[in-house]
Amino acid sequence: xxxxxxxxxxxxxxxxxxxxxxxxxxxxxxxxxxxxxxxxxxxxxxxxxxxxxxxxxxxxxxxxxxxxxxxxxxxxxxxxxxxxxxxxxxxxxxxxxxxxxxxxxxxxxxxxxxxxxxxxxxxxxxxxxxxxxxxxxxxxxxxxxxxxxxxxxxxxxxxxxxxxxxxxxxxxxxxxxxxxxxxxxxxxxxxxxxxxxxxxxxxxxxxxxxxxxxxxxxxxxxxxxxxxxxxxxxxxxxxxxxxxxxxxxxxxxxxxxxxxxxxxxxxxxxxxxxxxxxxxxxxxxxxxxxxxxxxxxxxxxxxxxxxxxxxxxxxxxxxxxxxxxxxxxxxxxxxxxxxxxxxxxxxxxxxxxxxxxxxxxxxxxxxxxxxxxxxxxxxxxxxxxxxxxxxxxxxxxxxxxxxxxxxxxxxxxxxxxxxxxxxxxxxxxxxxxxxxxxxxxxxxxxxxxxxxxxxxxxxxxxxxxxxxxxxxxxxxxxxxxxxxxxxxxxxxxxxxxxxxxxxxxxxxxxxxxxxxxxxxxxxxxxxxxxxxxxxxxxxxxxxxxxxxxxxxxxxxxxxxxxxxxxxxxxxxxxxxxxxxxxxxxxxxxxxxxxxxxxxxxxxxxxxxxxxxxxxxxxxxxxxxxxxxxxxxxxxxxxxxxxxxxxxxxxxxxx
Amino acid sequence: xxxxxxxxxxxxxxxxxxxxxxxxxxxxxxxxxxxxxxxxxxxxxxxxxxxxxxxxxxxxxxxxxxxxxxxxxxxxxxxxxxxxxxxxxxxxxxxxxxxxxxxxxxxxxxxxxxxxxxxxxxxxxxxxxxxxxxxxxxxxxxxxxxxxxxxxxxxxxxxxxxxxxxxxxxxxxxxxxxxxxxxxxxxxxxxxxxxxxxxxxxxxxxxxxxxxxxxxxxxxxxxxxxxxxxxxxxxxxxxxxxxxxxxxxxxxxxxxxxxxxxxxxxxxxxxxxxxxxxxxxxxxxxxxxxxxxxxxxxxxxxxxxxxxxxxxxxxxxxxxxxxxxxxxxxxxxxxx
Numbered sequence: 001x002x003x004x005x006x007x008x009x010x011x012x013x014x015x016x017x018x019x020x021x022x023x024x025x026x027x028x029x030x031x032x033x034x035x036x037x038x039x040x041x042x043x044x045x046x047x048x049x050x051x052x053x054x055x056x057x058x059x060x061x062x063x064x065x066x067x068x069x070x071x072x073x074x075x076x077x078x079x080x081x082x083x084x085x086x087x088x089x090x091x092x093x094x095x096x097x098x099x100x101x102x103x104x105x106x107x108x109x110x111x112x113x114x115x116x117x118x119x120x121x122x123x124x125x126x127x128x129x130x131x132x133x134x135x136x137x138x139x140x141x142x143x144x145x146x147x148x149x150x151x152x153x154x155x156x157x158x159x160x161x162x163x164x165x166x167x168x169x170x171x172x173x174x175x176x177x178x179x180x181x182x183x184x185x186x187x188x189x190x191x192x193x194x195x196x197x198x199x200x201x202x203x204x205x206x207x208x209x210x211x212x213x214x215x216x217x218x219x220x221x222x223x224x225x226x227x228x229x230x231x232x233x234x235x236x237x238x239x240x241x242x243x244x245x246x247x248x249x250x251x252x253x254x255x256x257x258x259x260x261x262x263x264x265x266x267x268x269x270x271x272x273x274x275x276x277x278x279x280x281x282x283x284x285x286x287x288x289x290x291x292x293x294x295x296x297x298x299x300x301x302x303x304x305x306x307x308x309x310x311x312x313x314x315x316x317x318x319x320x321x322x323x324x325x326x327x328x329x330x331x332x333x334x335x336x337x338x339x340x341x342x343x344x345x346x347x348x349x350x351x352x353x354x355x356x357x358x359x360x361x362x363x364x365x366x367x368x369x370x371x372x373x374x375x376x377x378x379x380x381x382x383x384x385x386x387x388x389x390x391x392x393x394x395x396x397x398x399x400x401x402x403x404x405x406x407x408x409x410x411x412x413x414x415x416x417x418x419x420x421x422x423x424x425x426x427x428x429x430x431x432x433x434x435x436x437x438x439x440x441x442x443x444x445x446x447x448x449x450x451x452x453x454x455x456x457x458x459x460x461x462x463x464x465x466x467x468x469x470x471x472x473x474x475x476x477x478x479x480x481x482x483x484x485x486x487x488x489x490x491x492x493x494x495x496x497x498x499x500x501x502x503x504x505x506x507x508x509x510x511x512x513x514x515x516x517x518x519x520x521x522x523x524x525x526x527x528x529x530x531x532x533x534x535x536x537x538x539x540x541x542x543x544x545x546x547x548x549x550x551x552x553x554x555x556x557x558x559x560x561x562x563x564x565x566x567x568x569x570x571x572x573x574x575x576x577x578x579x580x581x582x583x584x585x586x587x588x589x590x591x592x593x594x595x596x597x598x599x600x601x602x603x604x605x606x607x608x609x610x611x612x613x614x615x616x617x618x619x620x621x622x623x624x625x626x627x628x629x630x631x632x633x634x635x636x637x638x639x640x641x642x643x644x645x646x647x648x649x650x651x652x653x654x
Numbered sequence: 655x656x657x658x659x660x661x662x663x664x665x666x667x668x669x670x671x672x673x674x675x676x677x678x679x680x681x682x683x684x685x686x687x688x689x690x691x692x693x694x695x696x697x698x699x700x701x702x703x704x705x706x707x708x709x710x711x712x713x714x715x716x717x718x719x720x721x722x723x724x725x726x727x728x729x730x731x732x733x734x735x736x737x738x739x740x741x742x743x744x745x746x747x748x749x750x751x752x753x754x755x756x757x758x759x760x761x762x763x764x765x766x767x768x769x770x771x772x773x774x775x776x777x778x779x780x781x782x783x784x785x786x787x788x789x790x791x792x793x794x795x796x797x798x799x800x801x802x803x804x805x806x807x808x809x810x811x812x813x814x815x816x817x818x819x820x821x822x823x824x825x826x827x828x829x830x831x832x833x834x835x836x837x838x839x840x841x842x843x844x845x846x847x848x849x850x851x852x853x854x855x856x857x858x859x860x861x862x863x864x865x866x867x868x869x870x871x872x873x874x875x876x877x878x879x880x881x882x883x884x885x886x887x888x889x890x891x892x893x894x895x896x897x898x899x900x901x902x903x904x905x906x907x908x909x910x911x912x913x914x915x916x917x918x919x920x921x922x923x924x925x926x927x928x929x930x931x932x933x934x935x936x937x938x939x940x941x942x943x944x945x946x947x948x949x950x951x952x953x954x955x956x957x958x959x960x961x962x963x964x965x966x967x968x969x970x971x972x973x974x975x976x977x978x979x980x981x982x983x984x985x986x987x988x989x990x
Contacts, residue, residue, distance in 0.1 A: 248786045
């Protein structure tokens with residue numbers, strides 16, 4: 001008989017990985033608790049103290065150092081004043097008046113007019129309903145603060161993002177330069193740049209605006225660049241064959257053809273900005289986020305739910321309005337002007353006229369300026385949410401406790417003790433070995449550097465605890481993602497039902513998830529994990545579903561005609577062929593989970609998340625908080641880079 | 655013959671790849687060149703002239719370099735070597751501004767996939783070339799309306815491109831090119847994306863327009879029957895190089911090599927060749943009082959006369975007897 005020698009690379013790798021894990025478990029059993037580099041909650045390393053001192057130095061010289069005096073402080077001033085100006089218009093008493101310039105009636109009318117002009121009558125009505133509900137929930141001023149911060153950040157983001165996006169769309173070189181920067185901005189967990197920002201711009205609107213911009217600019221640049229680049233080369237060639245300059249081609253061809261996609265970018269930018277504007281409550285940004293944050297810290301479910309509801313409503317209104325605007329652009333493009341120019345002008349004039357009249361009323365009369373206190377149903381909502389939470393916790397406790405215990409004892413505790421309870425050198429060796437197995441030498445180097453950085457930051461054990469929670473959450477995300485993704489990918493009906501839910505889930509600001517989950521499970525690290533899972537699951541599910549749908553129908557048909565059962569079809573054809581998408585889903589899921597670590601710190605998860613949050617509130621812990629933020633970034637980089645990259649290469653033509 | 659050529663292309667090369675200059679002048683085959691230098695010569699050493707008022711067709715299969723060639727003419731693709739004399743001045747030497755002026759006033763191009771602006775109505779599409787060269791709105795709309803009438807699109811001024819059929823969209827593309835009143839019209843496979851019936855209709859449209867406005871045209875196609883139908887002269891390209899250049903009957907009657915012969919083998923020769931190609935010397939004893947025909951008459955049109963005559967038909971130009979044709983030659987040609 002002839003024995004063929006099959007290249008045994010894969011199985012060998014698998015055995016090696018198994019051997020490493022076995023050695024790890026054995027080592028843990030023998031050496032648990034030794035060399036774990038634990039650091040107590042209030043303990044500091046010299047590095048943290050050094051950061052504290054440096055920070056104090058910055059504080060002392062804020063108004064004398066020329067870099068601050070002539071650069072940083074000006075930016076701070078401009079941003080602060082911008083936000084304050086919008087606040088003066090719609091949310092805060094201003095210009096010596098006890099009320100803002102535009103009262104509630106004026107704001108509602110203006111918002112309706114704008115959404116009507118750029119969208120349609122349906123979103124205008126939705127906008128009216130949404131804005132009135134802010135008042136009804138008793139959160140008018142807070143909502144307007146959030147809106148002011150969001151709109152200011154969006155205005156600056158678009159002012160920076162669209163021109164840069166156009167540039168990146170036109171210049172391949174600039175695009176190659178900016179893409180990794182945007183990658184970094186987007187993979188960086190959202191909370192970690194809050195602390196360094198406050199170092200430069202203090203807490204308050206300026207830092208909040210910049211944090212929001214960091215989060216909101218990448219989609220603006222990316223989508224604009226994509227839109228500019230995707231403009232049909234045939235049309236461009238025709239234009240230049242007629243002697244158009246590049247400026248003329250940009251103005252007459254590229255920008256008009258890219259407009260619809262750019263509006264989609266505006267939508268993404270607005271949603272990202274709203275999400276971050278609420279999170280920026282951690283650095284004292286005004287608005288609904290602060291209300292939620294306060295409520296979370298005092299475990300006041302009712303108040304948190306009430307404010308969370310307002311955030312959701314604002315997200316829905318902003319999302320629908322900008323989506324309607326992009327549809328309008330599309331229909332205009334398809335069918336020409338819908339009506340005559342004259343009719344359109346009358347329409348716009350009437351809408352703005354009504355808004356102006358109502359705005360004047362709200363400027364002049366108290367009843368139109370302050371939302372009527374009698375119409376406040378916020379207290380009912382709060383009490384109802386409280387009651388519901390209590391009822392759910394009482395009556396579902398059997399179920400929720402079981403779930404909590406299974407995951408805590410079955411997954412979380414073993415992981416945590418293995419990672420955080422083993423000697424650091426053992427975990428270090430395991431991590432580098434695994435990275436080398438999965439991603440080769442480069443991955444191993446990155447892993448070694450990253451893990452060394454964690455030790456250097458003095459937060460080894462906290463990092464390991466966070467890593468354990470992150471891995472557990474990612475496992476849950478992938479279980480959910482693969483199961484649901486396969487279902488959606490195979491069933492049109494499931495797709496029709498679940499996709500809007502997932503879309504909605506993705507547009508919601510991250511904060512909002514915590515509230516109902518906190519209501520269900522109370523403040524524990526388990527709550528943080530579930531919140532992260534809920535936050536990360538939609539993107540993972542969608543990616544897996546895309547992958548399943550991407551399997552060629554001919555292949556599926558062939559497998560079916562060969563007599564595969566559904567299970568065989570899924571496990572032997574569809575999932576293997578969607579491997580790239582599944583790997584990408586795992587990667588994205590991980591990044592999303594990691595970005596919820598800090599939020600988890602608010603509701604009972606300890607470790608790095610708690611360190612960051614504590615750094616915001618306690619003076620002597622801010623150095624440690626900064627280090628913890630860095631540790632999260634390091635974890636993100638190690639997890640993101642130390643693996644095989646499944647992303648398909650983009651072929652760039654032209 | 656006629657006066658100075660409109661376009662005089664000399665030794666044109668376009669090489670894609672690293673250090674393209676190295677490949678210029680190479681005689682290696684395309685494959686060898688690719689292996690040796692990593693370069694692809696899309697156009698290699700092509701020379702031709704286009705006379706005023708002529709329809710000059712460049713024909714070749716896909717990948718033969720014909721689309722690259724036409725783009726080199728207006729430098730949408732930058733040539734690697736050679737000269738492109740347009741009214742005596744080398745387009746390759748023109749700076750950016752001068753090139754733009756040429757494109758705005760003297761050359762216009764019609765594209766295979768139309769390249770219309772989807773967000774503009776037909777009128778604004780046609781006026782686009784005038785707009786970017788800075789003519790005022792009433793003026794350019796007036797001109798655009800004239801041209802739309804010329805191509806038979808009156809009444810569609812306010813439609814948008816995606817409301818029109820493919821043939822009508824290409825009429826818009828044609829009108830856009832005509833609107834700037836160019837000296838030379840370039841067509842890059844303008845009808846390849848259209849279905850056969852519309853294609854024939856558009857070809858007739860081109861013939862009609864050529865009669866009416868008398869523009870000089872360079873027409874790219876991969877369709878031999880289109881080339882024969884439209885072309886005063888045809889240039890056949892293969893792998894970037896010129897294979898043969900001549901009038902339709904020269905190409906069909908005297909193919910330069912097996913490649914061209916294979917190409918034209920399906921063409922009904924009697925539709926293309928003229929009496930010149932089949933006439934023979936009169937035999938000494940033949941009667942020379944038969945009907946008279948011109949040597950440029952296409953054979954198909956002479957069939958009836960020749961077959962119904964009871965004696966040889968004389969082929970005469972300006973009173974001079976060039977030869978004779980009898981039913982034997984006609985039948986042999988048709989039977990081939």
